[in-house]
Amino acid sequence: MKDKKQYTRRNFVGTVGLATSGLYFMPLISSCRSDTASAHPNVGNAVNNDFNPDIDIQLKAVQSSTKILSDKNTDTYSYKGSLIKGGKQTLQHLVGSALGPIIRVNKGDRVRIRFENEIPAKSIIHWHGLHVSHENDGHPEHVIDKGETYIYEFEVMNRAGTYWFHPHPHGHTGEQVYKGLAGLFIVTDEEEKALNLPTGDFDIPVVIQDRTFDENHQLVYLPNGRMDQMRGFLGNRILINGKIDKGLSLNKDGKYRLRLLNGSNSRAYKLAWNTGESITVIGVDGGLLASHKTLPYLLLGPAQRVDVWLDLSKKSENEELKLVHLPIPLDTMMGSGMMGGGMMGNQSDNSLPYNSQFDVLKINVGTSKKNDASLPDELSAFTTLNLADATNRTFPRTFNFGMEGMMKWTINGRTYNGMEVADDEIVKLNTTEIWRINNGGNISIEGQNDGGGMMGNNRGMGNMMQMPHPVHIHQLQFNIINRNIENVDQNLWNAVKDGFIDEGWQDSVYLLPGMYMDLVMRFEDFKGLFLYHCHNLEHEDMGMMRNFKIE
Ligand code: C2O
Ligand code: CU
Ligand code: CU
Numbered sequence: 001m002k003d004k005k006q007y008t009r010r011n012f013v014g015t016v017g018l019a020t021s022g023l024y025f026m027p028l029i030s031s032c033r034s035d036t037a038s039a040h041p042n043v044g045n046a047v048n049n050d051f052n053p054d055i056d057i058q059l060k061a062v063q064s065s066t067k068i069l070s071d072k073n074t075d076t077y078s079y080k081g082s083l084i085k086g087g088k089q090t091l092q093h094l095v096g097s098a099l100g101p102i103i104r105v106n107k108g109d110r111v112r113i114r115f116e117n118e119i120p121a122k123s124i125i126h127w128h129g130l131h132v133s134h135e136n137d138g139h140p141e142h143v144i145d146k147g148e149t150y151i152y153e154f155e156v157m158n159r160a161g162t163y164w165f166h167p168h169p170h171g172h173t174g175e176q177v178y179k180g181l182a183g184l185f186i187v188t189d190e191e192e193k194a195l196n197l198p199t200g201d202f203d204i205p206v207v208i209q210d211r212t213f214d215e216n217h218q219l220v221y222l223p224n225g226r227m228d229q230m231r232g233f234l235g236n237r238i239l240i241n242g243k244i245d246k247g248l249s250l251n252k253d254g255k256y257r258l259r260l261l262n263g264s265n266s267r268a269y270k271l272a273w274n275t276g277e278s279i280t281v282i283g284v285d286g287g288l289l290a291s292h293k294t295l296p297y298l299l300l301g302p303a304q305r306v307d308v309w310l311d312l313s314k315k316s317e318n319e320e321l322k323l324v325h326l327p328i329p330l331d332t333m334m335g336s337g338m339m340g341g342g343m344m345g346n347q348s349d350n351s352l353p354y355n356s357q358f359d360v361l362k363i364n365v366g367t368s369k370k371n372d373a374s375l376p377d378e379l380s381a382f383t384t385l386n387l388a389d390a391t392n393r394t395f396p397r398t399f400n401f402g403m404e405g406m407m408k409w410t411i412n413g414r415t416y417n418g419m420e421v422a423d424d425e426i427v428k429l430n431t432t433e434i435w436r437i438n439n440g441g442n443i444s445i446e447g448q449n450d451g452g453g454m455m456g457n458n459r460g461m462g463n464m465m466q467m468p469h470p471v472h473i474h475q476l477q478f479n480i481i482n483r484n485i486e487n488v489d490q491n492l493w494n495a496v497k498d499g500f501i502d503e504g505w506q507d508s509v510y511l512l513p514g515m516y517m518d519l520v521m522r523f524e525d526f527k528g529l530f531l532y533h534c535h536n537l538e539h540e541d542m543g544m545m546r547n548f549k550i551e
Pocket of ligand 2: 472473
Protein backbone atom coordinates (compact mmCIF):
# COMPACT_ATOMS: atom_id res chain seq x y z
CA MET A 1 0.00 0.00 0.00
CA LYS A 2 2.96 2.33 0.20
CA ASP A 3 2.35 3.56 -3.33
CA LYS A 4 -1.06 4.89 -2.45
CA LYS A 5 -1.28 8.50 -1.48
CA GLN A 6 -3.59 9.64 1.21
CA TYR A 7 -5.15 12.85 0.05
CA THR A 8 -4.87 14.89 3.20
CA ARG A 9 -6.56 18.11 4.03
CA ARG A 10 -3.34 20.00 3.55
CA ASN A 11 -2.73 19.08 -0.05
CA PHE A 12 -6.42 19.31 -0.80
CA VAL A 13 -6.46 22.95 0.18
CA GLY A 14 -3.32 23.43 -1.85
CA THR A 15 -5.12 22.15 -4.90
CA VAL A 16 -7.99 24.51 -4.35
CA GLY A 17 -5.53 27.35 -4.25
CA LEU A 18 -4.06 26.35 -7.58
CA ALA A 19 -7.43 26.01 -9.20
CA THR A 20 -8.50 29.40 -7.95
CA SER A 21 -5.64 31.06 -9.73
CA GLY A 22 -7.19 29.98 -13.02
CA LEU A 23 -9.89 31.61 -15.07
CA TYR A 24 -12.82 31.15 -12.79
CA PHE A 25 -14.00 32.26 -9.45
CA MET A 26 -14.44 29.29 -7.24
CA PRO A 27 -17.26 28.88 -4.80
CA LEU A 28 -16.34 29.64 -1.25
CA ILE A 29 -15.65 26.15 -0.13
CA SER A 30 -13.02 26.50 2.45
CA SER A 31 -12.55 23.03 3.78
CA CYS A 32 -12.57 19.39 2.97
CA ARG A 33 -15.29 17.80 4.98
CA SER A 34 -13.69 14.40 5.09
CA ASP A 35 -11.65 15.19 8.15
CA THR A 36 -13.35 18.27 9.55
CA ALA A 37 -16.89 17.06 9.53
CA SER A 38 -18.37 19.33 12.14
CA ALA A 39 -15.82 22.11 12.31
CA HIS A 40 -17.32 24.11 9.45
CA PRO A 41 -21.10 24.02 9.61
CA ASN A 42 -21.41 26.64 6.87
CA VAL A 43 -19.49 24.81 4.20
CA GLY A 44 -20.31 26.25 0.81
CA ASN A 45 -22.94 28.42 2.40
CA ALA A 46 -21.85 31.77 1.05
CA VAL A 47 -22.05 33.19 -2.43
CA ASN A 48 -19.00 34.75 -3.97
CA ASN A 49 -19.85 38.38 -4.58
CA ASP A 50 -17.17 38.65 -7.24
CA PHE A 51 -19.01 36.06 -9.30
CA ASN A 52 -21.69 37.79 -11.32
CA PRO A 53 -24.01 35.06 -12.59
CA ASP A 54 -26.12 35.12 -15.75
CA ILE A 55 -28.22 32.39 -14.20
CA ASP A 56 -28.92 31.94 -10.53
CA ILE A 57 -31.01 29.01 -9.36
CA GLN A 58 -32.13 27.67 -6.04
CA LEU A 59 -32.35 23.90 -6.25
CA LYS A 60 -33.79 22.07 -3.27
CA ALA A 61 -33.74 18.33 -2.74
CA VAL A 62 -36.98 17.57 -0.92
CA GLN A 63 -39.12 14.66 0.15
CA SER A 64 -42.11 14.57 -2.15
CA SER A 65 -45.21 12.58 -2.86
CA THR A 66 -46.00 11.78 -6.48
CA LYS A 67 -48.97 10.21 -8.21
CA ILE A 68 -47.15 7.71 -10.39
CA LEU A 69 -49.57 4.78 -10.39
CA SER A 70 -53.27 5.53 -10.84
CA ASP A 71 -54.70 7.11 -7.71
CA LYS A 72 -52.31 6.57 -4.82
CA ASN A 73 -49.25 8.59 -4.03
CA THR A 74 -45.73 7.24 -3.99
CA ASP A 75 -43.10 8.58 -1.61
CA THR A 76 -40.35 10.14 -3.68
CA TYR A 77 -37.55 12.66 -3.58
CA SER A 78 -37.51 15.62 -5.94
CA TYR A 79 -35.33 18.50 -6.99
CA LYS A 80 -37.43 21.66 -6.82
CA GLY A 81 -35.98 24.56 -8.72
CA SER A 82 -36.72 28.24 -8.53
CA LEU A 83 -35.18 30.91 -10.67
CA ILE A 84 -33.46 33.79 -8.94
CA LYS A 85 -31.94 35.21 -12.10
CA GLY A 86 -32.16 34.24 -15.78
CA GLY A 87 -34.60 33.96 -18.67
CA LYS A 88 -37.83 32.13 -17.97
CA GLN A 89 -36.90 29.30 -20.37
CA THR A 90 -34.05 28.43 -17.97
CA LEU A 91 -36.19 26.18 -15.80
CA GLN A 92 -38.73 23.79 -17.28
CA HIS A 93 -40.73 21.83 -14.73
CA LEU A 94 -41.96 18.34 -15.49
CA VAL A 95 -45.52 18.62 -14.19
CA GLY A 96 -46.66 15.63 -12.18
CA SER A 97 -43.23 14.03 -12.16
CA ALA A 98 -40.82 13.51 -9.30
CA LEU A 99 -37.92 14.25 -11.63
CA GLY A 100 -36.13 17.54 -11.38
CA PRO A 101 -36.55 20.57 -13.58
CA ILE A 102 -34.84 20.75 -16.95
CA ILE A 103 -32.17 23.41 -16.73
CA ARG A 104 -31.41 25.14 -20.04
CA VAL A 105 -28.32 27.28 -20.41
CA ASN A 106 -26.08 28.76 -23.09
CA LYS A 107 -22.46 27.92 -23.51
CA GLY A 108 -20.56 30.70 -21.79
CA ASP A 109 -23.26 31.38 -19.19
CA ARG A 110 -22.06 31.94 -15.68
CA VAL A 111 -24.23 29.76 -13.51
CA ARG A 112 -24.80 29.82 -9.79
CA ILE A 113 -26.76 27.00 -8.22
CA ARG A 114 -27.72 27.08 -4.57
CA PHE A 115 -28.26 23.49 -3.63
CA GLU A 116 -30.31 23.16 -0.46
CA ASN A 117 -30.53 19.71 1.00
CA GLU A 118 -33.82 18.98 2.71
CA ILE A 119 -33.87 15.21 2.42
CA PRO A 120 -33.05 13.24 5.56
CA ALA A 121 -29.68 12.08 4.22
CA LYS A 122 -26.36 13.52 3.14
CA SER A 123 -26.26 14.51 -0.49
CA ILE A 124 -24.45 16.53 -3.14
CA ILE A 125 -25.22 17.22 -6.81
CA HIS A 126 -22.98 16.13 -9.68
CA TRP A 127 -23.30 17.76 -13.13
CA HIS A 128 -22.84 14.73 -15.33
CA GLY A 129 -20.78 15.55 -18.41
CA LEU A 130 -19.92 19.12 -17.50
CA HIS A 131 -16.38 20.42 -17.60
CA VAL A 132 -16.14 22.08 -14.19
CA SER A 133 -13.66 22.37 -11.35
CA HIS A 134 -13.33 19.87 -8.50
CA GLU A 135 -15.30 22.13 -6.16
CA ASN A 136 -18.16 22.29 -8.65
CA ASP A 137 -18.19 18.62 -9.59
CA GLY A 138 -20.19 17.21 -6.70
CA HIS A 139 -17.49 15.04 -5.21
CA PRO A 140 -18.86 12.63 -2.58
CA GLU A 141 -16.55 14.20 0.01
CA HIS A 142 -18.51 17.45 -0.44
CA VAL A 143 -21.81 16.02 0.79
CA ILE A 144 -23.94 18.28 2.93
CA ASP A 145 -26.41 17.37 5.63
CA LYS A 146 -30.09 18.12 5.72
CA GLY A 147 -30.51 21.84 6.26
CA GLU A 148 -27.21 22.80 4.67
CA THR A 149 -26.52 24.61 1.43
CA TYR A 150 -23.82 24.10 -1.16
CA ILE A 151 -23.15 26.88 -3.64
CA TYR A 152 -21.96 26.01 -7.13
CA GLU A 153 -20.53 28.75 -9.32
CA PHE A 154 -19.18 27.88 -12.72
CA GLU A 155 -19.04 28.95 -16.32
CA VAL A 156 -20.62 26.59 -18.86
CA MET A 157 -17.72 25.52 -21.05
CA ASN A 158 -19.37 22.54 -22.74
CA ARG A 159 -20.66 22.36 -26.29
CA ALA A 160 -24.38 22.27 -26.91
CA GLY A 161 -25.66 18.94 -25.72
CA THR A 162 -27.80 16.91 -23.36
CA TYR A 163 -26.14 16.69 -19.96
CA TRP A 164 -27.77 15.82 -16.66
CA PHE A 165 -27.49 16.08 -12.91
CA HIS A 166 -28.00 13.68 -10.06
CA PRO A 167 -26.86 13.06 -6.47
CA HIS A 168 -23.39 11.67 -5.76
CA PRO A 169 -23.12 10.79 -2.03
CA HIS A 170 -20.93 7.75 -1.67
CA GLY A 171 -22.93 4.63 -0.95
CA HIS A 172 -26.34 6.22 -1.54
CA THR A 173 -26.36 7.50 -5.10
CA GLY A 174 -28.42 4.55 -6.35
CA GLU A 175 -31.07 4.97 -3.69
CA GLN A 176 -31.40 8.74 -4.13
CA VAL A 177 -31.57 8.63 -7.92
CA TYR A 178 -34.08 5.81 -7.61
CA LYS A 179 -36.37 7.94 -5.46
CA GLY A 180 -36.47 10.67 -8.10
CA LEU A 181 -33.40 12.89 -7.85
CA ALA A 182 -32.27 13.53 -11.42
CA GLY A 183 -32.74 16.18 -14.08
CA LEU A 184 -31.56 17.21 -17.51
CA PHE A 185 -29.05 20.01 -18.00
CA ILE A 186 -29.34 21.16 -21.60
CA VAL A 187 -26.69 23.38 -23.14
CA THR A 188 -27.09 25.25 -26.40
CA ASP A 189 -24.54 27.33 -28.30
CA GLU A 190 -24.26 29.61 -31.33
CA GLU A 191 -23.34 26.79 -33.69
CA GLU A 192 -26.41 24.79 -32.73
CA LYS A 193 -28.74 27.80 -32.82
CA ALA A 194 -27.69 28.45 -36.43
CA LEU A 195 -28.89 24.97 -37.42
CA ASN A 196 -32.68 25.11 -37.50
CA LEU A 197 -33.04 22.02 -35.32
CA PRO A 198 -36.35 21.46 -33.50
CA THR A 199 -36.90 23.75 -30.51
CA GLY A 200 -39.62 24.52 -28.00
CA ASP A 201 -42.46 22.01 -28.11
CA PHE A 202 -40.51 19.95 -30.61
CA ASP A 203 -37.48 19.45 -28.37
CA ILE A 204 -38.61 16.58 -26.14
CA PRO A 205 -36.94 15.09 -23.06
CA VAL A 206 -37.15 11.30 -22.79
CA VAL A 207 -35.70 10.12 -19.48
CA ILE A 208 -35.91 6.33 -19.35
CA GLN A 209 -35.91 4.58 -15.97
CA ASP A 210 -37.08 1.25 -14.58
CA ARG A 211 -38.80 0.96 -11.23
CA THR A 212 -40.59 -1.61 -9.08
CA PHE A 213 -43.62 -0.81 -6.90
CA ASP A 214 -45.20 -2.72 -4.04
CA GLU A 215 -48.96 -3.18 -3.41
CA ASN A 216 -49.02 0.13 -1.56
CA HIS A 217 -47.61 1.89 -4.61
CA GLN A 218 -44.30 2.48 -2.86
CA LEU A 219 -40.97 2.14 -4.61
CA VAL A 220 -39.11 -1.08 -3.92
CA TYR A 221 -35.33 -0.90 -3.96
CA LEU A 222 -33.02 -3.93 -3.79
CA PRO A 223 -35.51 -6.32 -2.13
CA ASN A 224 -32.93 -9.10 -2.04
CA GLY A 225 -30.23 -6.93 -0.52
CA ARG A 226 -26.69 -7.79 -1.42
CA MET A 227 -27.63 -10.14 -4.25
CA ASP A 228 -29.57 -7.42 -6.05
CA GLN A 229 -26.79 -4.99 -5.33
CA MET A 230 -24.16 -7.22 -6.92
CA ARG A 231 -26.23 -7.35 -10.06
CA GLY A 232 -27.57 -3.81 -9.96
CA PHE A 233 -31.18 -2.77 -9.59
CA LEU A 234 -33.57 -3.99 -12.30
CA GLY A 235 -37.20 -2.89 -12.12
CA ASN A 236 -40.30 -4.34 -13.70
CA ARG A 237 -41.94 -1.13 -14.94
CA ILE A 238 -40.63 1.49 -17.34
CA LEU A 239 -41.03 5.17 -16.50
CA ILE A 240 -40.64 7.93 -19.07
CA ASN A 241 -39.89 11.33 -17.57
CA GLY A 242 -40.98 9.92 -14.23
CA LYS A 243 -44.36 8.75 -15.53
CA ILE A 244 -45.67 5.32 -16.19
CA ASP A 245 -47.40 3.97 -19.33
CA LYS A 246 -48.40 7.45 -20.37
CA GLY A 247 -46.60 7.88 -23.64
CA LEU A 248 -45.93 11.11 -25.43
CA SER A 249 -48.52 12.94 -27.48
CA LEU A 250 -46.76 14.44 -30.47
CA ASN A 251 -48.12 16.09 -33.60
CA LYS A 252 -48.36 14.70 -37.07
CA ASP A 253 -46.01 16.56 -39.43
CA GLY A 254 -43.84 17.63 -36.54
CA LYS A 255 -40.08 17.26 -36.74
CA TYR A 256 -38.76 16.37 -33.33
CA ARG A 257 -35.57 16.15 -31.37
CA LEU A 258 -35.95 13.44 -28.74
CA ARG A 259 -33.34 13.74 -26.03
CA LEU A 260 -32.96 10.23 -24.71
CA LEU A 261 -31.29 9.75 -21.34
CA ASN A 262 -30.95 6.32 -19.83
CA GLY A 263 -31.43 7.39 -16.23
CA SER A 264 -31.84 3.82 -14.99
CA ASN A 265 -29.68 2.59 -12.14
CA SER A 266 -28.25 -0.39 -14.00
CA ARG A 267 -30.40 -1.39 -16.95
CA ALA A 268 -29.27 -1.00 -20.56
CA TYR A 269 -31.73 -0.84 -23.45
CA LYS A 270 -31.61 -2.04 -27.03
CA LEU A 271 -34.00 0.45 -28.55
CA ALA A 272 -35.70 0.16 -31.92
CA TRP A 273 -38.77 1.60 -33.62
CA ASN A 274 -41.55 -0.97 -33.68
CA THR A 275 -42.10 -0.13 -37.36
CA GLY A 276 -38.69 -1.47 -38.30
CA GLU A 277 -37.54 1.96 -39.46
CA SER A 278 -33.98 2.86 -38.62
CA ILE A 279 -33.15 5.34 -35.88
CA THR A 280 -31.66 8.69 -36.89
CA VAL A 281 -29.15 9.90 -34.33
CA ILE A 282 -27.93 13.49 -34.24
CA GLY A 283 -26.17 13.70 -30.90
CA VAL A 284 -24.51 11.75 -28.11
CA ASP A 285 -23.31 12.44 -24.53
CA GLY A 286 -21.11 15.41 -25.39
CA GLY A 287 -23.27 17.02 -28.07
CA LEU A 288 -24.02 16.88 -31.76
CA LEU A 289 -22.29 14.47 -34.10
CA ALA A 290 -20.49 15.86 -37.14
CA SER A 291 -23.34 14.46 -39.23
CA HIS A 292 -26.34 12.32 -38.44
CA LYS A 293 -26.12 8.59 -38.35
CA THR A 294 -28.77 5.94 -38.93
CA LEU A 295 -28.81 2.69 -36.97
CA PRO A 296 -31.16 -0.30 -36.98
CA TYR A 297 -31.31 -0.01 -33.18
CA LEU A 298 -29.56 1.77 -30.37
CA LEU A 299 -27.71 0.33 -27.40
CA LEU A 300 -28.22 2.81 -24.57
CA GLY A 301 -26.27 2.03 -21.40
CA PRO A 302 -26.87 3.72 -18.04
CA ALA A 303 -26.07 7.46 -18.03
CA GLN A 304 -25.74 7.65 -21.81
CA ARG A 305 -27.63 10.21 -23.85
CA VAL A 306 -28.58 10.02 -27.49
CA ASP A 307 -30.45 12.73 -29.38
CA VAL A 308 -32.79 11.25 -31.98
CA TRP A 309 -34.34 12.97 -34.99
CA LEU A 310 -37.98 12.03 -35.53
CA ASP A 311 -40.02 13.23 -38.50
CA LEU A 312 -43.74 12.51 -38.17
CA SER A 313 -44.78 13.83 -41.58
CA LYS A 314 -45.24 10.34 -43.01
CA LYS A 315 -47.37 9.19 -40.09
CA SER A 316 -51.11 9.46 -39.89
CA GLU A 317 -53.23 10.93 -37.14
CA ASN A 318 -53.92 8.50 -34.30
CA GLU A 319 -51.11 6.24 -35.33
CA GLU A 320 -49.08 4.80 -32.47
CA LEU A 321 -45.34 4.59 -32.76
CA LYS A 322 -43.22 2.81 -30.18
CA LEU A 323 -39.64 2.53 -29.09
CA VAL A 324 -39.26 -1.05 -27.94
CA HIS A 325 -36.50 -2.91 -26.17
CA LEU A 326 -35.29 -5.82 -28.26
CA PRO A 327 -33.96 -8.99 -26.61
CA ILE A 328 -30.32 -9.07 -25.48
CA PRO A 329 -28.97 -12.44 -24.29
CA LEU A 330 -27.69 -11.13 -20.97
CA ASP A 331 -29.95 -12.99 -18.55
CA THR A 332 -28.32 -16.35 -18.83
CA MET A 333 -24.66 -15.52 -19.39
CA MET A 334 -23.91 -15.62 -15.71
CA GLY A 335 -26.32 -18.43 -15.07
CA SER A 336 -23.72 -20.78 -13.70
CA GLY A 337 -22.48 -18.21 -11.23
CA MET A 338 -22.94 -17.86 -7.54
CA MET A 339 -26.17 -15.96 -7.89
CA GLY A 340 -27.98 -19.06 -8.93
CA GLY A 341 -30.37 -18.58 -11.79
CA GLY A 342 -28.46 -15.77 -13.39
CA MET A 343 -27.59 -12.31 -12.22
CA MET A 344 -28.88 -10.17 -14.99
CA GLY A 345 -32.59 -10.45 -14.92
CA ASN A 346 -33.76 -13.21 -12.79
CA GLN A 347 -37.41 -13.69 -13.42
CA SER A 348 -38.39 -14.70 -9.95
CA ASP A 349 -38.45 -11.05 -8.92
CA ASN A 350 -40.58 -10.31 -11.94
CA SER A 351 -38.03 -8.04 -13.60
CA LEU A 352 -38.41 -7.37 -17.27
CA PRO A 353 -36.01 -9.98 -18.65
CA TYR A 354 -33.23 -8.61 -20.83
CA ASN A 355 -33.86 -11.36 -23.32
CA SER A 356 -37.43 -10.34 -24.06
CA GLN A 357 -39.12 -7.59 -26.03
CA PHE A 358 -41.02 -4.88 -24.17
CA ASP A 359 -42.34 -1.38 -24.82
CA VAL A 360 -40.23 1.51 -23.64
CA LEU A 361 -41.82 4.62 -25.15
CA LYS A 362 -45.23 5.02 -26.77
CA ILE A 363 -45.81 7.96 -29.07
CA ASN A 364 -49.34 8.92 -30.01
CA VAL A 365 -49.44 10.87 -33.23
CA GLY A 366 -52.05 13.60 -32.87
CA THR A 367 -53.37 16.34 -35.11
CA SER A 368 -51.10 18.02 -37.60
CA LYS A 369 -48.79 20.78 -36.41
CA LYS A 370 -45.83 21.75 -38.52
CA ASN A 371 -42.57 23.29 -37.49
CA ASP A 372 -39.92 24.39 -39.94
CA ALA A 373 -37.01 22.41 -38.48
CA SER A 374 -34.70 20.59 -40.85
CA LEU A 375 -32.01 17.95 -40.63
CA PRO A 376 -28.81 19.39 -42.09
CA ASP A 377 -26.10 17.25 -43.66
CA GLU A 378 -23.51 18.83 -41.43
CA LEU A 379 -24.44 19.19 -37.79
CA SER A 380 -21.28 20.32 -36.10
CA ALA A 381 -17.70 21.10 -37.02
CA PHE A 382 -15.14 19.83 -34.53
CA THR A 383 -11.80 18.11 -34.53
CA THR A 384 -11.36 15.10 -32.34
CA LEU A 385 -8.27 14.54 -30.22
CA ASN A 386 -5.15 13.53 -32.06
CA LEU A 387 -3.71 10.15 -31.08
CA ALA A 388 -0.25 11.37 -31.94
CA ASP A 389 -0.55 13.88 -29.11
CA ALA A 390 -1.10 11.18 -26.49
CA THR A 391 1.81 10.94 -24.09
CA ASN A 392 1.18 7.21 -23.68
CA ARG A 393 0.03 5.99 -27.06
CA THR A 394 2.05 2.80 -26.91
CA PHE A 395 1.27 2.05 -23.28
CA PRO A 396 -2.31 3.03 -22.50
CA ARG A 397 -3.20 3.69 -18.88
CA THR A 398 -5.20 0.58 -18.07
CA PHE A 399 -8.14 0.22 -15.73
CA ASN A 400 -9.64 -3.19 -15.08
CA PHE A 401 -13.25 -3.25 -14.06
CA GLY A 402 -13.98 -6.53 -12.40
CA MET A 403 -14.46 -8.59 -9.33
CA GLU A 404 -12.07 -8.81 -6.44
CA GLY A 405 -12.51 -11.74 -4.13
CA MET A 406 -15.99 -13.09 -4.19
CA MET A 407 -18.35 -10.21 -3.67
CA LYS A 408 -16.66 -6.93 -4.42
CA TRP A 409 -16.64 -4.87 -7.62
CA THR A 410 -13.35 -3.09 -8.10
CA ILE A 411 -11.23 -1.02 -10.48
CA ASN A 412 -7.67 -2.32 -10.71
CA GLY A 413 -8.45 -4.26 -7.56
CA ARG A 414 -9.30 -1.14 -5.58
CA THR A 415 -12.47 0.47 -4.31
CA TYR A 416 -13.43 4.04 -3.49
CA ASN A 417 -11.76 5.47 -0.45
CA GLY A 418 -12.55 9.15 0.06
CA MET A 419 -9.88 11.44 -1.34
CA GLU A 420 -7.45 8.58 -1.86
CA VAL A 421 -5.67 8.50 -5.19
CA ALA A 422 -3.02 5.99 -6.28
CA ASP A 423 0.14 6.77 -8.24
CA ASP A 424 -1.29 5.30 -11.41
CA GLU A 425 -4.32 7.56 -11.10
CA ILE A 426 -2.36 10.80 -11.37
CA VAL A 427 -2.27 12.62 -14.70
CA LYS A 428 -0.81 15.90 -15.85
CA LEU A 429 -2.70 19.04 -16.76
CA ASN A 430 -2.55 19.91 -20.46
CA THR A 431 -1.72 16.43 -21.60
CA THR A 432 -3.56 13.97 -23.81
CA GLU A 433 -3.75 10.31 -22.80
CA ILE A 434 -5.16 7.03 -23.90
CA TRP A 435 -7.06 5.09 -21.28
CA ARG A 436 -7.78 1.43 -21.79
CA ILE A 437 -10.83 0.44 -19.82
CA ASN A 438 -11.20 -3.27 -19.60
CA ASN A 439 -14.01 -5.45 -18.38
CA GLY A 440 -12.72 -8.76 -17.19
CA GLY A 441 -9.00 -8.65 -16.62
CA ASN A 442 -8.17 -10.91 -19.53
CA ILE A 443 -5.50 -8.65 -20.92
CA SER A 444 -2.04 -8.17 -19.52
CA ILE A 445 -1.24 -5.00 -17.72
CA GLU A 446 2.05 -3.60 -18.87
CA GLY A 447 3.76 -0.66 -17.30
CA GLN A 448 1.43 -0.69 -14.33
CA ASN A 449 2.78 -1.67 -11.01
CA ASP A 450 -0.14 -1.60 -8.66
CA GLY A 451 -2.87 -4.16 -8.80
CA GLY A 452 -0.88 -6.62 -10.83
CA GLY A 453 -1.21 -9.25 -8.20
CA MET A 454 -4.86 -8.59 -7.85
CA MET A 455 -5.52 -9.13 -11.50
CA GLY A 456 -4.86 -12.76 -10.91
CA ASN A 457 -8.00 -12.90 -8.85
CA ASN A 458 -9.97 -11.23 -11.58
CA ARG A 459 -8.87 -13.81 -14.06
CA GLY A 460 -9.50 -16.53 -11.59
CA MET A 461 -13.10 -15.53 -11.29
CA GLY A 462 -13.14 -15.86 -15.03
CA ASN A 463 -16.44 -15.78 -16.79
CA MET A 464 -18.44 -16.72 -13.76
CA MET A 465 -18.97 -13.18 -12.53
CA GLN A 466 -18.67 -11.12 -15.64
CA MET A 467 -21.21 -8.40 -16.10
CA PRO A 468 -21.46 -5.32 -18.26
CA HIS A 469 -19.99 -2.22 -16.62
CA PRO A 470 -21.18 1.18 -17.84
CA VAL A 471 -18.06 3.28 -17.30
CA HIS A 472 -18.15 7.05 -16.81
CA ILE A 473 -15.34 9.57 -16.44
CA HIS A 474 -16.00 12.92 -14.79
CA GLN A 475 -14.86 16.36 -15.89
CA LEU A 476 -14.20 15.67 -19.56
CA GLN A 477 -15.53 14.28 -22.82
CA PHE A 478 -13.42 11.72 -24.65
CA ASN A 479 -13.26 10.16 -28.10
CA ILE A 480 -13.51 6.41 -28.58
CA ILE A 481 -10.53 4.95 -30.44
CA ASN A 482 -11.54 1.33 -30.58
CA ARG A 483 -13.57 -1.40 -29.02
CA ASN A 484 -11.91 -4.78 -28.63
CA ILE A 485 -14.31 -7.70 -28.74
CA GLU A 486 -11.97 -10.70 -28.86
CA ASN A 487 -13.15 -11.92 -25.47
CA VAL A 488 -16.78 -10.94 -25.85
CA ASP A 489 -19.35 -13.71 -26.15
CA GLN A 490 -20.11 -13.97 -29.87
CA ASN A 491 -23.80 -14.41 -29.37
CA LEU A 492 -24.04 -11.34 -27.17
CA TRP A 493 -21.93 -9.26 -29.53
CA ASN A 494 -24.05 -10.17 -32.53
CA ALA A 495 -27.15 -9.07 -30.67
CA VAL A 496 -25.87 -5.55 -29.93
CA LYS A 497 -23.05 -4.73 -32.33
CA ASP A 498 -24.99 -2.38 -34.60
CA GLY A 499 -26.28 -0.27 -31.72
CA PHE A 500 -23.10 1.50 -30.65
CA ILE A 501 -22.12 5.01 -31.67
CA ASP A 502 -18.39 5.49 -31.38
CA GLU A 503 -18.24 8.89 -33.06
CA GLY A 504 -18.30 12.27 -31.39
CA TRP A 505 -17.70 13.13 -27.74
CA GLN A 506 -18.70 10.83 -24.95
CA ASP A 507 -18.48 10.65 -21.18
CA SER A 508 -20.03 7.22 -20.63
CA VAL A 509 -19.58 3.90 -22.41
CA TYR A 510 -21.14 0.48 -22.05
CA LEU A 511 -18.47 -2.17 -21.56
CA LEU A 512 -19.68 -5.66 -22.31
CA PRO A 513 -18.13 -8.59 -20.42
CA GLY A 514 -14.74 -9.30 -21.93
CA MET A 515 -14.63 -6.03 -23.87
CA TYR A 516 -11.98 -3.39 -23.64
CA MET A 517 -12.06 0.06 -25.13
CA ASP A 518 -9.35 2.60 -25.81
CA LEU A 519 -10.38 6.18 -25.14
CA VAL A 520 -8.45 9.32 -25.87
CA MET A 521 -8.92 12.30 -23.55
CA ARG A 522 -7.30 15.56 -22.62
CA PHE A 523 -6.92 17.07 -19.18
CA GLU A 524 -7.54 20.78 -19.34
CA ASP A 525 -8.30 23.89 -17.28
CA PHE A 526 -8.74 22.37 -13.82
CA LYS A 527 -6.41 20.61 -11.48
CA GLY A 528 -7.74 18.45 -8.71
CA LEU A 529 -9.57 15.24 -7.98
CA PHE A 530 -12.26 13.85 -10.23
CA LEU A 531 -14.07 10.54 -10.29
CA TYR A 532 -14.19 7.71 -12.76
CA HIS A 533 -16.53 4.87 -12.00
CA CYS A 534 -19.01 2.26 -13.01
CA HIS A 535 -22.39 3.93 -13.62
CA ASN A 536 -24.27 0.83 -12.60
CA LEU A 537 -25.25 2.83 -9.52
CA GLU A 538 -25.26 -0.20 -7.25
CA HIS A 539 -21.73 -1.06 -8.36
CA GLU A 540 -20.73 2.55 -7.85
CA ASP A 541 -22.23 2.58 -4.36
CA MET A 542 -20.34 -0.61 -3.53
CA GLY A 543 -17.12 1.20 -4.34
CA MET A 544 -16.50 0.58 -8.05
CA MET A 545 -15.38 4.18 -8.19
CA ARG A 546 -12.02 5.89 -7.86
CA ASN A 547 -10.45 9.33 -8.06
CA PHE A 548 -8.03 10.42 -10.68
CA LYS A 549 -5.99 13.49 -9.98
CA ILE A 550 -5.01 16.15 -12.47
CA GLU A 551 -1.87 17.94 -11.33
CU1 C2O B 1 -23.46 10.41 -13.54
CU2 C2O B 1 -20.18 10.17 -11.22
O1 C2O B 1 -21.84 10.25 -12.34
CU1 CU C 1 -20.27 12.49 -14.15
CU1 CU D 1 -20.26 -2.21 -12.84
